[in-house]
Amino acid sequence: MADDSVTAVETSVYTIPTDAPEADGTLSWDSTTLVLVSVQAGGVTGLGYTYGPPACAHVVRDTLAAVVTGVSAMDVPAAAGAMRDAVRNMGYGGVAGYACSAVDIALWDLKARLLGLPLQALLGATRPQVEVYGSGGFVSYGPDRLRDQLAGWVDDGIGRVKIKIGEDRGRNPRRDLDRMRQARETIGEDVELFVDANGAYSAAQAVRVMAAASDLDVRWLEEPVSSDDLEGLAMVRRRVSADVAAGEYATDPHYVRRMCQAGAVDCMQADATRCGGITGWLEAAAVAGAFGLDISAHCAPHVHAQAATAVRTGRHLEWFHDHVRIERMLFDGVLDPHGGVVTPASDWPGLGLVFKAADAEEYRVG
Ligand SMILES: [Mg+2]
Numbered sequence: 001m002a003d004d005s006v007t008a009v010e011t012s013v014y015t016i017p018t019d020a021p022e023a024d025g026t027l028s029w030d031s032t033t034l035v036l037v038s039v040q041a042g043g044v045t046g047l048g049y050t051y052g053p054p055a056c057a058h059v060v061r062d063t064l065a066a067v068v069t070g071v072s073a074m075d076v077p078a079a080a081g082a083m084r085d086a087v088r089n090m091g092y093g094g095v096a097g098y099a100c101s102a103v104d105i106a107l108w109d110l111k112a113r114l115l116g117l118p119l120q121a122l123l124g125a126t127r128p129q130v131e132v133y134g135s136g137g138f139v140s141y142g143p144d145r146l147r148d149q150l151a152g153w154v155d156d157g158i159g160r161v162k163i164k165i166g167e168d169r170g171r172n173p174r175r176d177l178d179r180m181r182q183a184r185e186t187i188g189e190d191v192e193l194f195v196d197a198n199g200a201y202s203a204a205q206a207v208r209v210m211a212a213a214s215d216l217d218v219r220w221l222e223e224p225v226s227s228d229d230l231e232g233l234a235m236v237r238r239r240v241s242a243d244v245a246a247g248e249y250a251t252d253p254h255y256v257r258r259m260c261q262a263g264a265v266d267c268m269q270a271d272a273t274r275c276g277g278i279t280g281w282l283e284a285a286a287v288a289g290a291f292g293l294d295i296s297a298h299c300a301p302h303v304h305a306q307a308a309t310a311v312r313t314g315r316h317l318e319w320f321h322d323h324v325r326i327e328r329m330l331f332d333g334v335l336d337p338h339g340g341v342v343t344p345a346s347d348w349p350g351l352g353l354v355f356k357a358a359d360a361e362e363y364r365v366g
Pocket of ligand 1: 196223248
């Protein structure tokens with residue numbers, strides 16, 4: 001077999017303005033930054049990315065490139081372990097972990113490409129497709145934009161949609177309830193309504209808001225309180241009928257175990273672009289599965305689609321407006337969510353994505 005040692009690791013950074021101001025309960029933004037990593041071996045290039053600050057690219061260039069160069073692209077777990085060891089003193093959570101995640105994703109893409117397989121086939125699929133839920137409904141949207149976005153997903157046959165609540169750190173529960181009511185009226189009775197407070201409420205407030213929304217059949221309550229407050233999540237979970245979900249900031253299997261062990265969630269979330277790439281996401285799924293919990297993929301849908309099919313307990317992936325828009329702008333090979341599922345292509349190698357460098361150039365910042 002040809003030499004599969006990694007010979008080059010490169011980065012580029014793109015900041016893309018949003019199509020409208022976006023805000024959730026605890027943050028607002030008007031642009032999103034994608035940090036792209038490419039790795040090469042045997043004349044083949046693999047791609048990975050994370051949504052994080054440009055500092056992620058510095059960690060890749062200054063620290064991780066030297067760690068990964070020379071490792072066989074067949075041995076992704078060896079590279080993942082070496083990267084984790086190398087950033088110990090930076091702290092794995094946050095920028096360093098996001099950087100490791102992007103490299104890990106690129107290495108899985110590279111390995112699959114070297115073998116001429118879709119990532120799904122390399123990992124071993126449990127089913128050909130995975131359910132998606134439409135995600136957006138920012139608190140910064142007016143009624144018309146909210147209605148149009150939700151109706152668009154319903155028209156596409158997507159059977160579950162999520163809006164943001166917890167506006168202004170939970171200071172405007174009346175508008176939260178008005179928007180939840182508008183969402184239910186827009187989507188009708190048969191589409192599942194999900195809400196995400198991004199940690200904006202107190203536990204008692206979250207319970208009160210859900211009680212006031214009891215006629216709206218909310219199925220999914222994400223981060224009603226900070227995901228660091230495991231006791232608060234568990235308290236809310238005992239007192240609402242919606243599934244409580246959290247985990248988008250998960251860093252490693254220990255984080256997942258603590259969240260599951262605390263009885264904090266009905267469904268675990270994890271984000272491969274943050275929790276250690278494809279390697280970390282599969283580990284998160286395994287830990288959650290040992291607690292009898294499903295896992296849902298957070299954001300970056302084209303990173304997760306294939307891994308989610310590889311896990312029997314993969315419940316769905318988040319078809320997040322912001323990232324879907326960017327991934328459609330910057331990549332060929334993006335998936336079609338019609339019917340509420342995505343089916344990774346069986347004839348595209350790796351993640352199935354081709355980066356459109358010329359289209360991306362105007363957004364390049366590093
Ligand atoms: Mg969330």
